[in-house]
Amino acid sequence: MQHKHLKPFPKExxxxxxxxxxxxxxxxxxxxxxxxxxxxxxxxxxxxxxSVCADHYHRYKEDIALMAEMGFKVYRFSVSWSRILPEGTxxxxxxxxxxxxxxxxxxxxxNITPLVTMFHFDMPAALDQxxxxxxxxxxxxxxxxxxxxxxxxxxxxxxxxxxxEQNMLTLVGKVLGSLHIPEGCTNELKEIYQQNHxxxxxxxxxxxxxxxxxPDAKIGPAPNISLIYPASxxxxxxxxxxxxxxxxxxxxxxxxxYGRYNNLVWSxxxxxxxxxxxxxxxxxxxxxxxxDYIGFNYYNTATCEEEDGxxxxxxxxxxxxxxxxxxxxxxxxxxxxxxxxxxxxxxxxGFRATIREIYSRYHLPxxxxxxxxxxxxxxxxxxxxxxxxxxxxxxxHIEQIQLAVTDGVDMMGYCPWSALDLVSTxxxxxxxxxxxxxxxxEFDLKTLNRYRKDSxxxxxxxxETNGSDLT
Ligand code: BGP
Numbered sequence: 001m002q003h004k005h006l007k008p009f010p011k012e013x014x015x016x017x018x019x020x021x022x023x024x025x026x027x028x029x030x031x032x033x034x035x036x037x038x039x040x041x042x043x044x045x046x047x048x049x050x051s052v053c054a055d056h057y058h059r060y061k062e063d064i065a066l067m068a069e070m071g072f073k074v075y076r077f078s079v080s081w082s083r084i085l086p087e088g089t090x091x092x093x094x095x096x097x098x099x100x101x102x103x104x105x106x107x108x109x110x111n112i113t114p115l116v117t118m119f120h121f122d123m124p125a126a127l128d129q130x131x132x133x134x135x136x137x138x139x140x141x142x143x144x145x146x147x148x149x150x151x152x153x154x155x156x157x158x159x160x161x162x163x164x165e166q167n168m169l170t171l172v173g174k175v176l177g178s179l180h181i182p183e184g185c186t187n188e189l190k191e192i193y194q195q196n197h198x199x200x201x202x203x204x205x206x207x208x209x210x211x212x213x214x215p216d217a218k219i220g221p222a223p224n225i226s227l228i229y230p231a232s233x234x235x236x237x238x239x240x241x242x243x244x245x246x247x248x249x250x251x252x253x254x255x256x257x258y259g260r261y262n263n264l265v266w267s268x269x270x271x272x273x274x275x276x277x278x279x280x281x282x283x284x285x286x287x288x289x290x291x292d293y294i295g296f297n298y299y300n301t302a303t304c305e306e307e308d309g310x311x312x313x314x315x316x317x318x319x320x321x322x323x324x325x326x327x328x329x330x331x332x333x334x335x336x337x338x339x340x341x342x343x344x345x346x347x348x349x350g351f352r353a354t355i356r357e358i359y360s361r362y363h364l365p366x367x368x369x370x371x372x373x374x375x376x377x378x379x380x381x382x383x384x385x386x387x388x389x390x391x392x393x394x395x396x397h398i399e400q401i402q403l404a405v406t407d408g409v410d411m412m413g414y415c416p417w418s419a420l421d422l423v424s425t426x427x428x429x430x431x432x433x434x435x436x437x438x439x440x441x442e443f444d445l446k447t448l449n450r451y452r453k454d455s456x457x458x459x460x461x462x463x464e465t466n467g468s469d470l471t
Contacts, residue, residue, distance in 0.1 A: 007406040009467040014113060014413025015459075016074035017067070017435065018370050020120035020164065022050055024422040025080065027057035031095035034086030036122035037132070037178055047428030047442060054422045054438045055448050060103050062450060063420055066436050068110035070456060071463035075112050076369055076415040077103065078120035078164065081145055088124030089141050097152050104156050115295075115367075115415065116157050117222060118146060118206065120164040121178055121425070132180040133169075133195035136279065142202035143209060150213045160210060160219040161295045161369065162203040167223045167252045170196040176425065190274035197276035200255045204289025207256075218292035222369045223252045225296040227354040229303040231332035236306035240329040243268075244304045247328065250361065253294065257362045259287035268328065293412060294362060297370035300337070301350035304329040340393075342374050342431055348396035355404040355411070365410040371397055372417035374424060374431040377453065385437045385453035394455065395470045402467060420450070435459055 022028075022038040028051045029035060043049050056063055067075055082088060083096035107114045119142070123132050127141060149160075163169075170192060173179030185191045203221060210219040228248060230241035246264040254262045269275045304324070311324040324330040337345045351371070358366060373393040377385050394416060405411050420436035423429050429442050437451040461469055 001407065003403070003406045005406075006402055009402060009405060010411065011466070013411070013466060014074040014115075014367065014415075015463040015467075016072040016076060016112070016115070016413065016415045017419035018076040018415040018417050019056065019419050019422055020078040020117065020122075021080035021083070022053075022120070022122040023425070024054045024056040024077075024418075024420065025083075026050070026052040026055045028053075030057065031099070032083075032086055032093040033080065033096060034082035034088070034093075035125040036080060036082045037125055037128045038122045040125045040128075044426060044428070048423060050423060052440075052445055052448075054420055054440075056420070056422075057099065059448070059450070061106055063436065064103070064106045064110065064112065066450060066452070066456075067112060067419055070435060070460045072110075072112050072419075073463070074115050074159075074413055074415060075107050075419065076115040076117065076161070078117035078122075079149060080122055081119060082122070082124035082126070084148060085124065085145060086126070088127035088130075089144060092148060100153060104153055108156060113159060114157050115159045115161065115369075116149070116153065117161040117164050117369075118142075118149060119162065121169070121176055123178065128180060131182060132178075133198050134180055134182055134191060136198065138195075138198050139202045139205065142199075143205045146206040146209055147213070150210060150217075154214040154217060158214075158217045160217060161222040162206055162219065163199055164222050164369075165224045165297060166196070166199050166203070166221070167225075167248060169199070171248065187272075187274060189269070189272050190276075193269055193274050194276045197278075197282070200252075201279075201282050201285050203256060204259070204285045207289035207291060208285070220291035220293040220295050220364070220367075221252065221256045222295040222297065223249070224370075225249050225253070225298060225354055225358060227301050227350055227357055228329075229301055229334065229350075231303050231305035231334075234306065237304070240304050240306045244302070244325075244329040247325065248302075253358070253362055255286060256289075256291055257294070257364065259283075259290070291364060293365040293367060294358060295367050295369040296354075296358065297417070298351055298354055298368060299371065300345035301334070301347045301354065302345075303332045303334040305332040306330065340373055341376065342427060344374070346373075346393065348393075348400045351397050352400040352404050352407070355401070355409055356407055359404075359409040365412045367412040368401070368414045368416075370415065370417040372433045374427070374433050376430055377421075377432045377437060379437060379439065379451060383451055385451060387453050387455050390453070390455045391458045394459070398462065398467060398470055 230237035421434040
């Protein structure tokens with residue numbers, strides 16, 4: 001649809017950016033923090049461990065001051081579960097509570113709204129040993145942890161996100177180093193979807209608890225949503241795209257928003273004897289826990305075609321999407337899109353298409369919780385970082401948000417990935433996403449000093465003009 005006039009961004013639009021605890025904080029075993037599954041995993045060859053990251057734990061004041069200088073209205077960060085509860089359950093670590101109190105207060109000092117993710121890929125290692133999400137008790141572990149967060153931070157945190165990219169944990173848990181398959185398991189698919197079910201129930205209960213304990217707070221999920229295109233107008237390709245959309249995207253939002261499983265996914269699981277077991281009360285819990293808004297991460301779309309039952313499923317090491325699923329879909333190339341230097345597709349128009357689709361299915365306010373470009377940035381001798389490629393990427397995506405606003409979508413905000421350079425989940429420190437450059441290399445910690453990239457100044461202007469000047 002071509003509009004005659006673009007609508008402006010809403011007055012209260014939340015401009016900001018995101019980080020996650022295990023990728024940015026460092027201090028991985030300091031001040032009483034227990035290890036998480038990320039601290040004990042073997043990191044990909046040639047990449048740094050997560051003990052220092054961007055040293056945000058010690059430099060959060062400086063970092064938040066820089067965010068304030070850019071004019072941030074919101075800062076999305078995650079709480080490290082094992083910093084709060086070193087064993088995952090039981091005793092609370094007072095130093096952990098103190099640290100997040102400081103981060104929250106520092107944000108509020110600059111009128112930056114804290115947007116807090118409760119769980120971002122970092123299950124406490126102690127709970128990992130107890131079976132992680134495969135253990136039915138994980139539902140209670142998560143709800144108890146949520147209660148501690150609400151009790152301690154709920155007076156100041158008004159926006160919560162439950163589980164980051166639950167769909168990626170389920171679909172590509174192997175790649176994220178978070179998949180836990182108990183010994184002797186005979187049906188891996190069933191096991192994975194049982195874990196997924198536990199997360200869905202845990203999330204629903206945490207949302208209901210939030211509404212009960214913090215009536216003026218808002219809470220939502222944060223899946224990674226990418227619209228799936230059919231490779232052609234061949235009807236079988238359309239069905240394949242519907243299959244992949246259901247299994248990759250809608251399953252998660254259908255359950256969180258409507259409290260019911262997506263029928264296509266359920267039938268597929270039935271065929272594989274892989275439907276999750278519902279404990280007593282689960283169906284009701286899913287119906288009762290409803291989000292107030294939807295947070296979603298968007299990096300790119302995917303394309304697929306008919307699958308005739310011969311496809312071998314493989315997972316790329318550095319990508320978020322699978323090559324296919326027997327009898328459901330087969331990944332296909334999209335000749336219309338370019339790629340980043342790390343091989344990720346770039347599709348700003350697909351961003352608008354994805355936003356439209358989410359909104360038309362769920363009619364809840366939307367906030368973009370991640371979107372961005374990873375690149376090999378270079379610090380020049382005079383302390384500059386010229387990143388026109390990032391500016392171009394972000395500009396094109398922001399333009400599409402405005403088009404979506406003009407389409408009538410209720411957009412709450414935009415939090416690109418990432419506020420500052422941090423350790424990439426798959427590709428270490430050299431893959432940088434931030435507006436703020438962190439002076440360290442993969443293994444050489446250097447000064448850890450902060451530098452403003454060109455995109456820093458550009459984003460500052462975007463925020464100052466509420467998105468009306470994107471030049
Ligand atoms: C998302 C994760 C983030 C972040 C981002 C970029 O899936 O939620 O934690 O890592 O992807 O991915 P990468 O670091 O692999 O480039």
